Amino acid sequence: MEGKIPTLVLVLCIFSAAVAADYVRPQPRKTLDFPWDRKPSSYPQQVHISLAGDRHMRISWVTDGKSSPSYVEYGTSPGRYDSTAQGESTSYSYLFYSSGKIHHTVIGPLESNTVYFYRCGGEGPEFQLKTPPAELPVAFAIAGDLGQTGWTKSTLDHIDQCKYDVHLLPGDLSYADYIQHRWDTFGELVQPLASARPWMVTQGNHEMESIPLIKDGFQSYNARWKMPYEESGSSSNLFYSFEVADIHLIMLGSYTDYDEDSEQYNWLKADLSKVDRSKTPWLIVLSHVPWYNSNYAHQGEGDGMMQAMEPLLYAAGVDMVFAGHVHAYERSKRVNGGKPDPCGALHITIGDGGNREGLAHRYKDPQPEWSVFREASFGHGELKVVNSSHAFWSWHRNDDDEPVRSDQLWITSLKSSGCLAEKKHSLRKILMAP
Ligand SMILES: [Fe+2]
Secondary structure, eight states, X not given: OTTHHHHHHHHHHHHHHHHHTTOOOOOOOOBOOOOOOOOOTTOOEEEEEEEOSTTOEEEEEEEXXXXXXXXXXXXXXXXXXXEEEEOEEEOOEETTEEOXXXXXXXXXXXXXXXXXXXXXXXXXXEEEEEOOOSSSOEEEEEOOOOOSBHHHHHHHHHHHHSOOSEEEEESOOSOOTTOTHHHHHHHHHHHHHHTTSOEEEEOOGGGTOOBTTTBOTTHHHHHHOOOSTTTTTOXXXXXXEXXXXXXXXXXXOTTSOOSTTSHHHHHHHHHHHHOOTTTOOEEEEEOSSOSSOOBSTTTTTTHHHHHHHHHHHHHHTOXXXXXXXXXXXXXXXXXXXXXXXXXXXXXEXXXXXXXXXXXXXXXXXXXXXXXXEEEOOOEEEEEEEOSSSEEEEEEEEEOSSSEEEEEEEEEEOTTTTTHHHHHXXXXXXXXXXX
């Protein structure tokens, strides 16, 4: 084991140097303190929920005790549980760290737009969640690159004030960065929000935590943040899709093979071929690394994935692409192939959740033709999909006791603008290609 630690330190140093060399990040806030608080062995901790296929929800939590049960009791009245679901559990070890018992239990079928009360493993407090509506309107809160600093707390407080159905997180959750107990403190920090509304996440570079010859990537992320990949026909927790009312959402993995021979690309093709735009007129994609980015931070890192996948997304008529990674906010025009295109996707970088690395405030000059709004401030976004043709997007800067709406836009769906009819032929050609 002695030889493994210097390797880890070396990897961390190389990684930090590569990130820090790009730009100067101003005034990050300190990582929050989490006083050690020992709980009874079956006490549910780090409770979070996620959508798990049609009318089902996955409840995830951690217990210190290895023999704690994985069942969830739930019902629509407080303290009265008409239903019980049995789940599964996992755990992992990472160098000197051993995780608690990580439970994942799927409950349902559930009524839409309904408050459920639930208890995990027969112990601890009662939690409550609200299922998303089956019909529009639906509201999403969106913030990536969260971390666990004073800024993160500010972003979460502002999200807590808004009325939303589902939280979307385009990667970089805990900034644990190899220090595994930070995954536990992150779970504790987000529990008040993530136990009440589904958190649908995709992974960023800070989730990777691989160590050459010792650890493959994404071990902690996959164990703790299980997403509905099996439910969406994917072979990997790193890319999957799900539906909320009239919206089909796809989560892609920026650090998983994406070229035309890859599993991810072929799963994406198969998933897109199943999308019925008369049932789900809106099509939204999230991934971590932005393809349209005029910030000097992480400049060009998304080029390879964009080259491989943008033609497919364009042919499929994707309405919006959300990304994180760059710690700032940027919104594009509808765009394709690097140029404004009324039938392309609208790209939004929202990696401004509040992590310890601070903001990325150096932008390329002049502003590219495709870029409409860019600002390096912490904040979050809200997307309200109102009906099959219109959605309202707003970006809220943390300013700081209240969120300040700094950018807003009505978005018209590609379906209602007639773009999809034009694309039918090119999509079929790509989908039919071997
Ligand atoms: Fe990142």
